[in-house]
Amino acid sequence: MMFWFAAFGLTFFGALWIAWPFLRKDSVEMNDADGAISVFRDQLDELDRDLAAGLISEDERDAAAQEIERRTLAAARRLDAGFSLSHRAPAAAAAVAVLAGTLALGGYALFGVPGEPDQPLAARKTEVLERRASAGDVNARIALLIERTKQSPESFEDWWTLAVSYASIGDDAASVEAYRHAAELAPDEPGVQAAYAEAMVLANGNKVPTAARIIFETVMRKTADPRARYYVSLAKAQAQDFDGALQGWVALKDDSAPDAPWMPLVRRDIVNMVRFLKYDLTEYLPDATEAEIAAAGGASSAEVAVTRIAELEAQLSEDPLDYVAWIELATRLAQSGDNEKAATVLTQGAAHFAGAPFVQQKFDDAARELGMDILGAASDSGAVASPSAEDVATISALPQAEQDDLINGMVAGLAAELAENPGSPEKWIMLVRSYANLGEYEKATEAYESAKAAFAGNAEVLDMLAAGVADAIGE
Amino acid sequence: MITELGHLALWIALAAALVQSIVPLWGTRARSASAMRVADTAAQVQFLGAAAAFGALTWAYVVSDFSLANVIMNSHSSKPMLYKVTGVWANHEGSMLLWVLMLALFGVLISVFGRMIPVVMRSTVLAVQAMIGVGFYLFILLTSNPFLRVASPPLDGQGMNPLLQDPGVAFHPPLLYLGYVGFSTAFSFAVAALITGRVDPAWARWMRPWVLIAWSGLTAGIALGSWWSYYELGWGGFWFWDPVENASFMPWLIGTALLHSAIVVEKRNALLKWTILLSILTFSLSLIGTFLVRSGILSSVHAFATDPGRGAFILALLIIYVGGALMLYTWRAATIGEGGVFSIWSRESGLLVNNMGLTAATGVVFVGTLYPLGLELFNGAKITVGAPYFNQAFLPVFGFIMFAAGIGPFLSWKRARPAVVLKKTAFGLAVTVLLTAGVALAFGLRDAVGLFGLFIALWLAVATLQDLAARAGLPRVSPGVALRRIAGLPRSAWGLYLGHLGLAIAAAGVVAVSVWKEEAIQTVAFGTPVEVGPYAFTLDKVENSTGPNYQTSIATVTVSRGGTTLVTLHPERRFYPVEGQPTTEAGIATMWHGDIYAVLGDPDGRGGFVTRYYYNPGVPWMWFGALMMTLAALVSLTDRRLRIGAPARRLAAQPAE
Incomplete structure (x- = not known):
C-alpha cells in the first residue's frame, strides 16, 4: 500500500512536471532569439581585438567584418519571420501527463515486482546465521540464539540451547549465565537446576561453590538426580569430609547401572578416597580391577614400587626436565599411600615447567586423576602451582640459576609438546632457536632434523623452517 | 522498496524520453511554444528518473541486496566499499544504465545551459537526443534489466572480476561514456540542423561546448584505460x-x-555539410563501439555481455540511428548552402587536411578492427589483426597529421601568404633537426625509426611554441609586452x-617507450641483482599478507643505479578467493624521464621467483601529454565566446568589453 502510494506520487509529479509548459500562462516567444545575432556581434568585436593585437591586417579585418555583417543580416531576416505562441492548454497537459504516467506505471507493473521489499544483507542476518548454523557452525548458532533470547527472553528453550552451545565451545562462564536464565524460567525442573549448578562448578575450576552445593542439595531432596548426588559428594570431599564423600559415591554407584556414563568418574573418585583414607578398596568396590586396586594403594608388590620410587627420584635429581617421570613418581607415591608427598612432587615438577602450558596441562590432568585437586581445596600447599602471568613476568627478577631453570623448563616443555603434536612449524623453529640460544647445538640440529622429518615433502614448510632457523644453526 | 521505486523511475525516464521525442517536434510544426518547451521539462524528468534508477541500483550494491540478480552476479559482501560502488557500472546492465544516465545528463544540461539556443533549435536537438534515449531505455528494460529480482536470494554474491577492482579502471567507464555519449549531442545538433535547415556559425558555437566536453572526457577515459592496462596487466x-x-579510439580520432571542422564553420561559415556528416559519423562510431563491446561479438577482456539477443537489439538501434541520420543527410544536405570560400593556402585548407588525415586514420583503424569480423562472417576464418598492421598503416598517417598540425597554425584564415608560411616552416624545421640531432648525440640514440618519431614529436612542439611566440609578438616586442599578450590570449587559443603541446609530449613518450624500452624476464633468487639498462634490480624478500578481499604476496625489490640505491618497489601478486582469480600489481617508480617497473611472477618452487623488470622511458610523458590534452579542451570550454548568446547576459557584459 505504502509502495503504491509512493509509486503513484512519483509518477504523478513526473507527469505533471513534463506537462507543465502547457499549464503556464499565454505568451509569445521569438523562434530565433537574438542569441545568433549576439554571436555575430561578438565575432565583430573579436576582429577588432585581433586588429589591435596586430594579429590581422586592416584589409583582412574589413573583409571578415563584411562577411559577418552579411550573416547578421540573414539572421535578422529570419528573426522577423517567426515567432511561436504559448497557450495555456489544460487538455494537452492532461493528455501528455496521462500518456507518460500510464506508460511508466503500466510498463513497471508488467516487468517489476511491485511492493517487493529490499533485502539488504544486514537485514538478512538471521537468515545468514541460520544457514551457517545448519551447516554446523556453532558460533553462528550461538549468535542466532543470542538474537533469539533478546527477542524472546522468556523462552526457556532458547536459553537452554544457548547454554548447551556455550558449553560445547568451552565457554563455561557464558554457559553459566545462560543456564541461570534457563534455571530461573524452570525453577521446578530438578534436571535444569542441576545442570545450572554443574555449569557453576565447571566455571569455577571444578570446585563446588556454596551456591551450587545448595542447589544440588535442594535437588537431591526432590529427586535422586545422579548429577546432584555426585557433586554433593565432591563438595564433601573438597571440604575434607572424605568419609562422607566416599559414602555418597558408593551409594551412587550402587544405585546406578554399571554402564552409566558417570560410572568411570565415580569409580575413580572412590579409588582416590579409599587411598586417602587407607581403606580396603574391595569393601567399597567388590568388582575393582587390578589397576584400581593398585591406584588405591593396595598393590601387592609394594616393594617394587619403593624401588621404582627411588629410581625415579635419582633420575629426576639428575634431569628434572622429564615431566613423565615426575607424574609417574607422584602416582607411585600416592599409590604407596603418601598422598602428601605425591602432591608436593606434582607441585615441584610443575614448577620446573612454568613457561610450558602444554606440560602444565599434563600435571593438572595427573592431579585430577589422583584426586589431588580435592586435597588442595583444604591445604593450599598441596595444589599444583600453575604459574601465572606475573610469575613469568618476574623471570628477570629471579636469580640467574632460577632463570635458567625456568627457561630450561620452557624448552623441555616445548620439546615434550612437539613429541606429541609435531604439527606446528613455528613451534619447531622456536625449539631449534631455543636450543641454539642455550648453546645446545647438537639438540638444536637434532630438533631441526626431527622437524624436517615431520614435514617431509612439504616444500613450503621446509622453506619456512630453513628460513626460520637459518641464522640459529648456520644452515 | 527503494529497488522497486528505482525500477519504476527507469520506466518514468522512458516515458519522459518518449514524450520528449514526439511532442516538441509536433510543437515546431504547429508553432506551439508550449509543446516545444516540453522538451526542457521532459529532459529534466528523464534525467531525474535515470538518476533515481542509478541511485537505487547503487544503493542495492552498497547494502549488498542479493535479491537482485545483477548484484548477485557482480558483487560480494566482502568487497571494499569503493568497488561495491564502482561495481555498479563494471557489468553489462549497470554500464548501460550509466550510458543512459549520461545521455539524460547531457539532455538536462542542454535544457538548463542552452537557454541562448533558440527554442526551435533546442527543442529539436532535445527531441533527437530523446529518440536515442528511447531506444536505449527499451534496450535496458527489455533485454538488460538490472532490477530483475530473484525468488530466493543467496547468502553472498559471485564477486567482481578482480582485474576491475582497481581505482584506475573504476573511473574509466564513466569518463569514456562521457565521451561516447557526449558525442550524441553533436549528432543531435547535426540532425536538428538537417531538420530545421539551419547551419551557421551560431549553430557551430552552440554545438561546440558539448563536443569539447565529450572529447575531453573521451581523452581522459582512453588515457585512464591505457594507464590501467599498463600497471595492472603487468606486461608494461x-x-x-x-x-x-x-x-574508443575511432570516435576519438x-x-x-x-x-577542428566545427572551428571552420564558426569562423568562416564553411565546410557546413562536411561538419554535419562528421557529427553523424562520430556518434555512429561511438554507437559501433558500444555495439562491439556490448554485443559480445568480440572476444576480449572487456566483452562481458555475450547474449546474441542483446547484440541484435543494439545492431537494430545502430541501423535505425545511423541509417536514419545518413538518409536524412542525403535527403536534406542539398538544402544547406556551401558557405564561405577560401583559397588553397588558408587555415580552412589546413583544417581540411587535418580532417582528411584523421578520417583516413579512422578508416585504417576501422578496417583493422572490423576486417577480422567480416572475414569470419564471410568464410568462418578466425584471424586477428595485431600491432604490425596498425603500426605500419596507422603510424605513418598519424605522423603526417602531426606534421601538418605544426604547420596549420601558421596559416591565416581565408587566404594565407605561402612565402610567410614556408619561411616559418623552414625555420621550425631547422630548429627541430638541430634538437633531434642534439638529443641523439647526447643520449647515444641510433634507431632510425625512433629518431624519426622523435623528430615529428619535437617538430610539433617547436612549431607550436614558435606560433605562440609569434602571437606574443616576439621577437619584435619586449618580453614584458610578450608576456602580457600571452596572458591576454583567448582561452580557445x-x-x-x-x-x-600535449599531443607532442604524449607522442614523444609513445616513441620513447616503444623504441627504447629495456626489459628482462627471469627467475631470480633473493639478493641477486639483475641489470636492466642502467638499473640493477634486486629481489630482497617476498612477504605474504591479506587485503580486504584477497590474499597477496608483496615483494620488496630494490633498484639501484651505479651502486646507489634509487628506490624500493613493491610489486604484488594477489589472489581473490571469491572469484578464484589472481591479479598482478606492478611496482612502479616514476621519474621525469621514465618508469622503473617491476612485476612479481610465480615462485619457482626452489626459493626463487619469476620476475619481470622494465625500464620504460617516456611513459610519464604519455600520461602528462594526455592530461594536457584533456585540460586543453576544458580550458577552451571556458572561453568567453562560448558563454555569449543570451541577450540579457550580453547586455550586462557590455561595459567590460
Whole structure:
C-alpha cells in the first residue's frame, strides 16, 4: 500500500512536471532569439581585438567584418519571420501527463515486482546465521540464539540451547549465565537446576561453590538426580569430609547401572578416597580391577614400587626436565599411600615447567586423576602451582640459576609438546632457536632434523623452517 | 522498496524520453511554444528518473541486496566499499544504465545551459537526443534489466572480476561514456540542423561546448584505460590495438576531426555539410563501439555481455540511428548552402587536411578492427589483426597529421601568404633537426625509426611554441609586452597550444617507450641483482599478507643505479578467493624521464621467483601529454565566446568589453 502510494506520487509529479509548459500562462516567444545575432556581434568585436593585437591586417579585418555583417543580416531576416505562441492548454497537459504516467506505471507493473521489499544483507542476518548454523557452525548458532533470547527472553528453550552451545565451545562462564536464565524460567525442573549448578562448578575450576552445593542439595531432596548426588559428594570431599564423600559415591554407584556414563568418574573418585583414607578398596568396590586396586594403594608388590620410587627420584635429581617421570613418581607415591608427598612432587615438577602450558596441562590432568585437586581445596600447599602471568613476568627478577631453570623448563616443555603434536612449524623453529640460544647445538640440529622429518615433502614448510632457523644453526 | 521505486523511475525516464521525442517536434510544426518547451521539462524528468534508477541500483550494491540478480552476479559482501560502488557500472546492465544516465545528463544540461539556443533549435536537438534515449531505455528494460529480482536470494554474491577492482579502471567507464555519449549531442545538433535547415556559425558555437566536453572526457577515459592496462596487466604495455580499445579510439580520432571542422564553420561559415556528416559519423562510431563491446561479438577482456539477443537489439538501434541520420543527410544536405570560400593556402585548407588525415586514420583503424569480423562472417576464418598492421598503416598517417598540425597554425584564415608560411616552416624545421640531432648525440640514440618519431614529436612542439611566440609578438616586442599578450590570449587559443603541446609530449613518450624500452624476464633468487639498462634490480624478500578481499604476496625489490640505491618497489601478486582469480600489481617508480617497473611472477618452487623488470622511458610523458590534452579542451570550454548568446547576459557584459 505504502509502495503504491509512493509509486503513484512519483509518477504523478513526473507527469505533471513534463506537462507543465502547457499549464503556464499565454505568451509569445521569438523562434530565433537574438542569441545568433549576439554571436555575430561578438565575432565583430573579436576582429577588432585581433586588429589591435596586430594579429590581422586592416584589409583582412574589413573583409571578415563584411562577411559577418552579411550573416547578421540573414539572421535578422529570419528573426522577423517567426515567432511561436504559448497557450495555456489544460487538455494537452492532461493528455501528455496521462500518456507518460500510464506508460511508466503500466510498463513497471508488467516487468517489476511491485511492493517487493529490499533485502539488504544486514537485514538478512538471521537468515545468514541460520544457514551457517545448519551447516554446523556453532558460533553462528550461538549468535542466532543470542538474537533469539533478546527477542524472546522468556523462552526457556532458547536459553537452554544457548547454554548447551556455550558449553560445547568451552565457554563455561557464558554457559553459566545462560543456564541461570534457563534455571530461573524452570525453577521446578530438578534436571535444569542441576545442570545450572554443574555449569557453576565447571566455571569455577571444578570446585563446588556454596551456591551450587545448595542447589544440588535442594535437588537431591526432590529427586535422586545422579548429577546432584555426585557433586554433593565432591563438595564433601573438597571440604575434607572424605568419609562422607566416599559414602555418597558408593551409594551412587550402587544405585546406578554399571554402564552409566558417570560410572568411570565415580569409580575413580572412590579409588582416590579409599587411598586417602587407607581403606580396603574391595569393601567399597567388590568388582575393582587390578589397576584400581593398585591406584588405591593396595598393590601387592609394594616393594617394587619403593624401588621404582627411588629410581625415579635419582633420575629426576639428575634431569628434572622429564615431566613423565615426575607424574609417574607422584602416582607411585600416592599409590604407596603418601598422598602428601605425591602432591608436593606434582607441585615441584610443575614448577620446573612454568613457561610450558602444554606440560602444565599434563600435571593438572595427573592431579585430577589422583584426586589431588580435592586435597588442595583444604591445604593450599598441596595444589599444583600453575604459574601465572606475573610469575613469568618476574623471570628477570629471579636469580640467574632460577632463570635458567625456568627457561630450561620452557624448552623441555616445548620439546615434550612437539613429541606429541609435531604439527606446528613455528613451534619447531622456536625449539631449534631455543636450543641454539642455550648453546645446545647438537639438540638444536637434532630438533631441526626431527622437524624436517615431520614435514617431509612439504616444500613450503621446509622453506619456512630453513628460513626460520637459518641464522640459529648456520644452515 | 527503494529497488522497486528505482525500477519504476527507469520506466518514468522512458516515458519522459518518449514524450520528449514526439511532442516538441509536433510543437515546431504547429508553432506551439508550449509543446516545444516540453522538451526542457521532459529532459529534466528523464534525467531525474535515470538518476533515481542509478541511485537505487547503487544503493542495492552498497547494502549488498542479493535479491537482485545483477548484484548477485557482480558483487560480494566482502568487497571494499569503493568497488561495491564502482561495481555498479563494471557489468553489462549497470554500464548501460550509466550510458543512459549520461545521455539524460547531457539532455538536462542542454535544457538548463542552452537557454541562448533558440527554442526551435533546442527543442529539436532535445527531441533527437530523446529518440536515442528511447531506444536505449527499451534496450535496458527489455533485454538488460538490472532490477530483475530473484525468488530466493543467496547468502553472498559471485564477486567482481578482480582485474576491475582497481581505482584506475573504476573511473574509466564513466569518463569514456562521457565521451561516447557526449558525442550524441553533436549528432543531435547535426540532425536538428538537417531538420530545421539551419547551419551557421551560431549553430557551430552552440554545438561546440558539448563536443569539447565529450572529447575531453573521451581523452581522459582512453588515457585512464591505457594507464590501467599498463600497471595492472603487468606486461608494461599500454596499448594493445585490442578491438575494444579501437572502439574508443575511432570516435576519438573522428571526434578530433569534428572539433577542428566545427572551428571552420564558426569562423568562416564553411565546410557546413562536411561538419554535419562528421557529427553523424562520430556518434555512429561511438554507437559501433558500444555495439562491439556490448554485443559480445568480440572476444576480449572487456566483452562481458555475450547474449546474441542483446547484440541484435543494439545492431537494430545502430541501423535505425545511423541509417536514419545518413538518409536524412542525403535527403536534406542539398538544402544547406556551401558557405564561405577560401583559397588553397588558408587555415580552412589546413583544417581540411587535418580532417582528411584523421578520417583516413579512422578508416585504417576501422578496417583493422572490423576486417577480422567480416572475414569470419564471410568464410568462418578466425584471424586477428595485431600491432604490425596498425603500426605500419596507422603510424605513418598519424605522423603526417602531426606534421601538418605544426604547420596549420601558421596559416591565416581565408587566404594565407605561402612565402610567410614556408619561411616559418623552414625555420621550425631547422630548429627541430638541430634538437633531434642534439638529443641523439647526447643520449647515444641510433634507431632510425625512433629518431624519426622523435623528430615529428619535437617538430610539433617547436612549431607550436614558435606560433605562440609569434602571437606574443616576439621577437619584435619586449618580453614584458610578450608576456602580457600571452596572458591576454583567448582561452580557445590556449586550448590550441595546450592541446598540440600535449599531443607532442604524449607522442614523444609513445616513441620513447616503444623504441627504447629495456626489459628482462627471469627467475631470480633473493639478493641477486639483475641489470636492466642502467638499473640493477634486486629481489630482497617476498612477504605474504591479506587485503580486504584477497590474499597477496608483496615483494620488496630494490633498484639501484651505479651502486646507489634509487628506490624500493613493491610489486604484488594477489589472489581473490571469491572469484578464484589472481591479479598482478606492478611496482612502479616514476621519474621525469621514465618508469622503473617491476612485476612479481610465480615462485619457482626452489626459493626463487619469476620476475619481470622494465625500464620504460617516456611513459610519464604519455600520461602528462594526455592530461594536457584533456585540460586543453576544458580550458577552451571556458572561453568567453562560448558563454555569449543570451541577450540579457550580453547586455550586462557590455561595459567590460
